[in-house]
Amino acid sequence: MDQVSSQHPIAIALPDGSQRIFDQPVTVAALARDIGPELAKVALAGKIDGRLVELDYLIDVDANVEIVTDKHADALSIIRHSCAHLMAQAIARLHPDAQFAMGPAIDDGFYYDIALSPPLSEEDLPRIEAEMHAIVAEAIPVSHSAHPRDDAVRFFSERGQMYKAQIAAELPADQLLTIYRQGEFADLCRGPHVPNTRLLRAFKLMKTAGAYWRGDANNVMLCRVYGTAWLHDDDLRAHLHRLKEAQRRDHRTLGKQLDYFHMQDEAPGMVFWHPRGWRLWQTIEHYMRHVYIDGGYQEVKAPQVVDLSLWKRSGHWDNYKDNMFFTASENREYALKPMNCPGHIQIFKHGLRSYRALPIRYGEFGACHRDEPSGALHGIMRVRAFTQDDGHIFCTEEQIEDEVAAFHRQAMRVYRDFGFDGDSVAVKIALRPARRLGSDDVWDRAENTLRDALRKCDVQWEELPGEGAFYSPKIEYHLKDAIGREWQVGTIQADYLMPEKLGAEYVDVHSERRTPVMLHRAIVGSMERFTGILIEHYAGQLPVWLAPIQAIVLNVTDAQQAYAADVHRALLGLHLRVEIDTRNEKIGYKVREHVLQKLPYLLVVGERERAAGVVSVRTHAGQDLGTMTLDAFADHVQRECPERLGR
Template identity: 40%
Template sequence: MSQPVSTVAQSVPPVVVPAGTTAGTALREAGLPGKGPEAIVVVADGDGALRDLSWAPMVNSEVRPVPANSPEGRSVIRHSCAHVLAQAVQELYPEAKLGIGPPITDGFYYDFDVPRPFTPEDLQALEKRMKQIIKSAQRFSRRAVDSVEDAKQELAAEPYKLELVDLKSDVDTSEVMEVGGGELTIYDNLDPRSGERVWGDLCRGPHLPTTKHIPAFTLMRSAAAYWRGNEKNPQLQRIYGTAWESAEALDAYLELLAEAERRDHRKIGAELDLFSFPEEIGSGLAVFHPKGGIIRRELENYSRQRHEQAGYEFVNSPHISKSGLFHTSGHLPYYADTMFPPVQFEGEDYYLKAMNCPMHHLIYRSRGRSYRELPLRLFEFGTVYRYEKSGVVHGLTRVRGLTMDDSHIYCTKEQMPGELRSLLRFVLDLLADYGLADFYLELSTRDDSPKFIGDPQQWEEATEALRAAAEDSGLELVPDPGGAAYYGPKISVQAKDAIGRTWQMSTVQVDFQHPQRFELEYQAADGTRKQPVVLHRALFGSIERFFGVLTEHYAGAFPAWLAPVQVVGIPIAAEHAAYLADVATALRAKGIRVEVDASDDRMQKKIRNHTTQKVPFLVLAGGKDVEAGAVSFRFRDGSQINGIPVDRAVAEIADWVARRENDSPNAENFKVGG
């Protein structure tokens, strides 16, 4: 199975490998690095397939060198490190049976059948042994197995590997990593001095030349995992690790993890009293507390305002429906696994809705439509329910009860290209208004899977319309073959947060299938009846998930326009509280959310408490301020501005909030200090 070469790898000029010469030899003669972050670890042949440096082509072949610091290079480092982990496990725990050990995003894992779960002390011992193996510079050596029978004989003590040999061409990527779709191969680890085989594993490869080419790694944690992801199969023990092209890259990644932990929306949500997940309600079902409710309301209100300005019409639909509706839409059976079980009532099966689109189609179909009404843009904050498995549920970012900011645009084929361009621009601009502005796009298309419905020609037309709109945006477009919805292709907006993590945000889908299934029509200008095209669009994805993403993006320090408490007045002494109460009244008249802390705590403790609560504006007043009719500002970063007249302070706070500034105010950017 070919793997595409990244843009990083493409920055290295191609090299010709003469027939019978190894790729490694050709790279050395070309003067390409063999050490460091830019070391060439594998090459990509003319078909894009990655090859070991020991590969020697039968004919002269142009290859693309793949450096360690490219995505593919890191993947090879991580897969090689997974093999070293497996070797260490079987050396320290000889009874361990091997599962699979693929590279994953930012790391790797390996599954083992062992008598007991791994402990933190086990991981420390394994990491120590892995470092010894890496230092010994064992050579990874690829060996083709002549037949399935020979492979089974050699792997007789490894039941899970025998199962993979029987599967051989299974479509699961991690399993293909083990056996591939062609010949069976085993990678032997050879002693660098004697050349004797130390250990080996069934694997397609490729791998690094030696274990010493693994510059930096660490084991992260262990967890239970079912063999091949099926709960009916045995439960194995999975060890996760990460590996990088340099110690510096590993340190940067570990610091990113530490920062991500500090920003974890679940932790911040509890600290700031925003939301919770009561056990009495059920897993994946959030309740928003008053402060969280304010943030959610502000998110929704601004979205409503922008949608109204863009010509959307608001609708509402129920939370439950007869099963027939979802059979018509095709969600049953295609989507049944992610829907809650039906409830029987009055002789009918009713389902909690997992999507809003079928009900919007019924609104469209409720009366005759004319071409003059198109494009018709329907919008709803519609709550839906999806049965996410317990291991997948994660705070607000993966819930079972979610509110979609769902839109369905009904338009003619002729209107579709322009509508897609304006729709994508609307989505990107609105996300930027919330403080997310670093995007790329992902185009999800169909493959040969039987799950996709409809005429392939219509799919092609829909795909090309999306591609054209994406290209017009000027953003990077990344292909996602096979990732489309069952009824149509989609564009996903991928946004980077403040620490560089990517989150899937908005989706835009083109749908020719639902208009046919629901018999949607409009009367054209010539009097004929035609079917509209449906464009599905979710801006936030879900309010809950967007809330969680923004919480982590801002580390809980929400912009002032979103902050549940925008201003806290802090009197220097008790007698100044009445003065600040008047200031608060003036701020409330401007629509500002303000409190005055008249508690018995000392002023410094009050400042510390409200800074911890990430309030954007702390307004202080003492005797001199009262005499001057002024206040002083204290900001989240500790900076301060003193002696600002009250009228000016109120006006500037109101203006900052009204402009929806996403930066935290401070002594430099808040203009009263100018």
């Protein structure tokens, strides 16, 4: 289509900065053809002034337009939503009496809630998936049309789709609703969708589950079928491999296999740590205690249960009470602390502070309780009782930038020591939420201060609108693990509000009382969650400095039992975490058993080792390191520890 001047030309701005002028309205598909035939072949949809639309959408006013192809950031969501319709059409062919409720795209895929008796099971999925591929091969065009609400209600009622009719009936009477059709299948949807089913290739159905209609336990239980969908087969294979790896690395399975911890119904969302698991937890705590010392923090301890009045003054009652646990005694109401910050303010307030003393840094391995929904609990990753490597810095506004920059450098060193290099750490700033305390001016200052501190460290970051805490914005640190998953761990927040609400003050250079800024900071965050992340990142094969048992001493025969006991005692005296196995079992059996326990080193003592006063050192991976004296082995282990632990 040539550029033509007219009385009312339509100017279309493209992402590369170029512009195309049309003398009459033009569809997104026609625009793509005008740009180039190759682009038209791979176009999935359009994006007009930030809104996704179908290829047949008519552009009749000046607009900024993007052509959505498989390289566009929005392509996956369109593919996944279209796959939900594809699956529904396949189920409708196989089960004509199925009624369809909701079928959205989600992270990594899609699902559809379906009313069907008997409900679908996972044994049904291969047949449904085969029918989906058959529909793809049919290359069915996907069309859509707009209808008055009452017409849409009538349309779905006549087809026996009562859930769709109910959804339509609850929308405004003057709203036009969109019905999508592909062959004999029709659905109520906002779209957009791919123009043809042939564009849907890389998908797999994953599982079935129960789901209440509209998420309400008082409503009927529907069958939910989950699937995953990707742009290309290679992406699908990679995702399925990640899922397999995630299952192999699941901290709940490994926690049981390695005898680290367990959970039980009598204490939902709370961890029963076993000796080896608690030793791992304490190793992390010991390391982080050095971090406190290196950063100039004074370790403190605040009460676990505090009168309700404090939580009302701090703002937690108004903004967080649904996530808190409460108790009472002698006609007084209390809350278990969900956070450590109000307690640290009370410590700061106990005595008049001079500006010369600032910044003051408090650290606490603070135990917190939060009333998480039972459905959200997940092993030790999402719990109701947890401990944070928490800290609070009381400082002047002028000191914020330096303190945040120092924290950033410290956090990055910690992540590196735990096995996450710079490429594995993403930095993000969570900005003001809709429900918050304080004025926009205060939030502007807090957010800009965090940005300035990251600039000082030459850090690139992503911004997350609306995801800040109710009292402050925050910098978040997200770790990418060995299989590419992101975990949010550390955070630092610039809080101008809570110190004022709780009456924290210092005396400035003019002998006037001022309110300090409080920086909330944690590097690993929840110790429980971070432990779970490490277990999964390393698939249970922890680095020797973290491993709760660094080595085990194994005797070949009963003749070396006394020598094995001497080796065990000597290595304990060298501050190594060592166990001993002198059972009357064959050495091959004992080695295999402890390899399954993922112990870093196996120290075998036979008659030659006893005579020479040495041990034969084997690694978990089967590498034979030869014989070593006990001091040499201790030095070998020590060299694998982070510097701040005395390497």
